[in-house]
Amino acid sequence: MKAGMSDVKRILFDLGSSEGIPQNSGPSKLTPAGTKSILDPRLRKVLSSQLGIQNVLHMQEVVLEYILSTSSRSRTGDVVLCAPTGSGKTLAYALPIIQDMLDRRMPRLRAIVVVPTRDLANQVFTVLSTLTKPFGIFTLCTIGSSAIAEEALAIPNAEILIATPGRLVDHINNGDYLKLSDVKYLVLDESDRLLEDSYQNWIDVLIPALGRRTYAFDESENRCPVPRASYGILNLAIRPDIAMRTESSFSGLSQANVRKILASATQTRNPMRLYKLDLRDVCFFEPRGFEADEGNRDKISGDRYTVPATMTERGWIIGSLVEKPTALLQLLGWIPLDSDNTRGLKSVLEERLVSQGGTKLVFTNSVDSAHRLCRLLELCAFSLGRSGKVLEMSGTLSAKRRKFVLEAVKEKALSIEGNSTNPPFVVVVCSDILARGMDILSVDTVINYDTPAHISTYLHRAGRTARAGRHGKVFTVLVSNQVRHFRSMVYEAERDKRKVKTIDLKIRTDGDSDHSVIVRNLASLRRVLSSERYGALQRDESLPEFMMHSLCKRGVHETRSKYEDDNPNHNSEDGKAGHKRRRTVIDDVQDVDGVDEDGDVRNAGFLHEILYTQIGRNLLHPPSAS
Numbered sequence: 343m344k345a346g347m348s349d350v351k352r353i354l355f356d357l358g359s360s361e362g363i364p365q366n367s368g369p370s371k372l373t374p375a376g377t378k379s380i381l382d383p384r385l386r387k388v389l390s391s392q393l394g395i396q397n398v399l400h401m402q403e404v405v406l407e408y409i410l411s412t413s414s415r416s417r418t419g420d421v422v423l424c425a426p427t428g429s430g431k432t433l434a435y436a437l438p439i440i441q442d443m444l445d446r447r448m449p450r451l452r453a454i455v456v457v458p459t460r461d462l463a464n465q466v467f468t469v470l471s472t473l474t475k476p477f478g479i480f481t482l483c484t485i486g487s488s489a490i491a492e493e494a495l496a497i498p499n500a501e502i503l504i505a506t507p508g509r510l511v512d513h514i515n516n517g518d519y520l521k522l523s524d525v526k527y528l529v530l531d532e533s534d535r536l537l538e539d540s541y542q543n544w545i546d547v548l549i550p551a552l553g554r555r556t557y558a559f560d561e562s563e564n565r566c567p568v569p570r571a572s573y574g575i576l577n578l579a580i581r582p583d584i585a586m587r588t589e590s591s592f593s594g595l596s597q598a599n600v601r602k603i604l605a606s607a608t609q610t611r612n613p614m615r616l617y618k619l620d621l622r623d624v625c626f627f628e629p630r631g632f633e634a635d636e637g638n639r640d641k642i643s644g645d646r647y648t649v650p651a652t653m654t655e656r657g658w659i660i661g662s663l664v665e666k667p668t669a670l671l672q673l674l675g676w677i678p679l680d681s682d683n684t685r686g687l688k689s690v691l692e693e694r695l696v697s698q699g700g701t702k703l704v705f706t707n708s709v710d711s712a713h714r715l716c717r718l719l720e721l722c723a724f725s726l727g728r729s730g731k732v733l734e735m736s737g738t739l740s741a742k743r744r745k746f747v748l749e750a751v752k753e754k755a756l757s758i759e760g761n762s763t764n765p766p767f768v769v770v771v772c773s774d775i776l777a778r779g780m781d782i783l784s785v786d787t788v789i790n791y792d793t794p795a796h797i798s799t800y801l802h803r804a805g806r807t808a809r810a811g812r813h814g815k816v817f818t819v820l821v822s823n824q825v826r827h828f829r830s831m832v833y834e835a836e837r838d839k840r841k842v843k844t845i846d847l848k849i850r851t852d853g854d855s856d857h858s859v860i861v862r863n864l865a866s867l868r869r870v871l872s873s874e875r876y877g878a879l880q881r882d883e884s885l886p887e888f889m890m891h892s893l894c895k896r897g898v899h900e901t902r903s904k905y906e907d908d909n910p911n912h913n914s915e916d917g918k919a920g921h922k923r924r925r926t927v928i929d930d931v932q933d934v935d936g937v938d939e940d941g942d943v944r945n946a947g948f949l950h951e952i953l954y955t956q957i958g959r960n961l962l963h964p965p966s967a968s
């Protein structure tokens with residue numbers, strides 16, 4: 343987090359010109375909060391020294407001002423914050439909470455932040471703990487990565503708790519060490535996602551535990567009586583549509599003082615979902631110009647969203663599923679565009695896609711496809727001689743591996759050498775685990791290899807790029823029969839329809855074309871996946887180079903001696919274990935190739951593969967040899 347921050351402070355953007363967010367302009371400047379800001383100077387100093395942020399954004403300032411100006415009153419309104427991805431919602435809720443705690447007298451649990459995934463919890467924890475540490479505010483992250491008893495010991499000292507819903511419920515049910523009586527803020531980050539899933543009925547457990555309000559039923563009240571107000575650059579409005587449905591049946595003063603803050607780029611306005619949260623006096627923050635049309639207010643499905651102005655979106659239409667991997671390689675700039683494509687299209691690709699450096703995220707619709715595609719790209723990168731890294735990120739990986747991948751990408755710790763003709767790259771193939779909230783500033787391109795089924799998934803995936811005023815590109819690979827659905831999904835939901843263009847891509851799949859790279863490597867992929875199935879290769883680890891050499895038919899013996907030369911410590915205990923495992927991998931590959939030293943195919947599984955699949959038959963009896 344910290345490493346990227348020195349860049350962030352220079353790339354500031356304006357959420358609040360009087361015209362609203364500029365739709366088609368480049369990154370605009372941040373209007374400094376300056377001396378008018380109500381941000382505490384102590385907090386400002388920490389923000390600057392720890393995160394490299396000199397000024398708060400207008401949206402953050404408005405939320406800060408609203409929350410702090412009403413925090414001392416007995417009746418405080420709940421806050422719903424709906425701003426585009428990458429617009430700084432984390433600090434928008436974190437700053438008022440921390441500032442409110444600066445002059446506390448007794449350390450008590452004052453705030454709970456609930457987030458849907460462990461990785462996001464870790465990210466939010468990094469930001470909050472960095473800001474709170476200098477003030478001695480103890481922030482704790484409880485996500486189920488350590489023993490519950492261990493966490494239970496730490497929880498009584500926590501003043502801010504960041505938790506995934508399941509773990510929070512575990513602690514509430516586990517004993518009385520989690521004291522909720524002094525909790526003043528409950529934040530739901532990615533609230534629409536949290537409300538979608540029931541996660542052990544976490545809302546039903548948490549809300550009553552915080553102290554449910556009691557209301558007197560009042561039929562005559564059909565609107566929230568609190569007036570609309572315009573607050574600086576944002577519309578700060580009590581949304582009657584939500585207020586009416588959540589409050590009309592229950593009017594009266596609250597007995598609880600927990601203020602709820604909901605944050606998401608795709609905030610649900612569905613009162614049926616929000617109802618369970620027991621919201622009251624809801625203040626709906628959204629950038630001016632993007633509030634729901636008056637006529638749409640009552641339509642539950644009428645939500646419209648906006649994406650950052652610095653994002654370019656394109657749909658790439660291909661003829662059939664078979665062309666997808668080849669289209670991906672072309673999008674990544676690893677193989678040239680087919681000459682059938684127009685000159686104009688070529689220049690678009692060259693200009694927009696083949697950017698040097700930068701991280702590319704490739705989204706698939708399932709963890710299995712993410713894994714297979716990652717392996718295939720690893721093989722293709724190797725056989726095409728590309729310098730860079732292909733990494734996988736999905737829920738099936740161990741927490742340790744996920745942390746490694748995130749840190750590696752965030753901190754740019756991957757030391758990859760390249761040159762101008764072969765620029766280094768980092769491609770992360772991921773499932774939707776990375777779609778929500780993850781803040782990786784080096785991501786300059788998002789590719790939807792699989793088209794997302796829902797607009798919210800599309801927007802969150804896309805939102806991993808073009809963050810904090812940076813430029814970013816989003817490409818969606820579309821098989822021709824998916825185009826209609828894609829267009830209607832995006833056009834109906836996005837406010838600026840002109841932004842998303844679709845372009846036809848012509849791809850040759852005959853024997854002489856670049857498509858043959860895919861065909862060759864699909865055969866290797868099968869062998870890699872077999873090695874994993876039989877435990878010879880860890881799913882979590884990148885493909886060892888010697889294995890790729892072997893798969894590229896450079897000779898098993900050569901790679902074995904290469905491995906031994908390259909690993910002088912292979913006789914140490916650790917080295918031996920690793921060596922043994924790697925030897926198995928080599929044997930494995932030999933088996934699949936049908937060239938094992940004893941002349942036997944030892945593994946029955948592989949035997950099956952070889953004898954009963956077309957690819958296996960081709961391997962043993964190449965068509966040209968027959």
Ligand SMILES: Nc1ncnc2c1ncn2[C@@H]1O[C@H](COP(=O)(O)OP(=O)(O)OP(=O)(O)O)[C@@H](O)[C@H]1O
Pocket residue numbers: 350351353354395396397398399402425426427428429430431432433606607778779780781783805806809810
């Ligand atoms: N005041 C600021 N000045 C400069 N950069 C900022 C400021 N506030 C936040 N940022 C940066 O903007 C980036 C995006 O912030 P954040 O992760 O909070 O976005 P978000 O709105 O929560 O996005 P998402 O909807 O995807 O979760 C982060 O890198 C953050 O450090």
